Amino acid sequence: MSEQIILSVEHLRQSFAIGREHLEVIRDINLEVRHGERVAIVGASGQGKSTLMHLMGGLERPSGGGGADSWAGGLQTGRVGAQPLT
Numbered sequence: 001m002s003e004q005i006i007l008s009v010e011h012l013r014q015s016f017a018i019g020r021e022h023l024e025v026i027r028d029i030n031l032e033v034r035h036g037e038r039v040a041i042v043g044a045s046g047q048g049k050s051t052l053m054h055l056m057g058g059l060e061r062p063s064g065g066g067g068a069d070s071w072a073g074g075l076q077t078g079r080v081g082a083q084p085l086t
């Protein structure tokens with residue numbers, strides 16, 4: 001039996017405007033974390049690790065994609081998407 005999904009990210013994107021330039025730091029990230037799994041996010045400095053964590057934790061709103069959903073006990077407990085929450 002597979003464990004329940006506690007975090008789901010679909011086609012997540014994040015970009016920033018720097019002057020006239022457009023910097024895409026997160027491109028089309030897909031991720032599922034199941035109860036009991038351990039996940040490590042690794043990479044060089046400046047590669048978007050903290051930005052990804054902020055997006056998944058709801059501290060920042062993604063600029064595109066399906067957003068991040070959190071789950072507990074099989075029920076959706078949160079959603080952070082590119083669209084404003086209503």
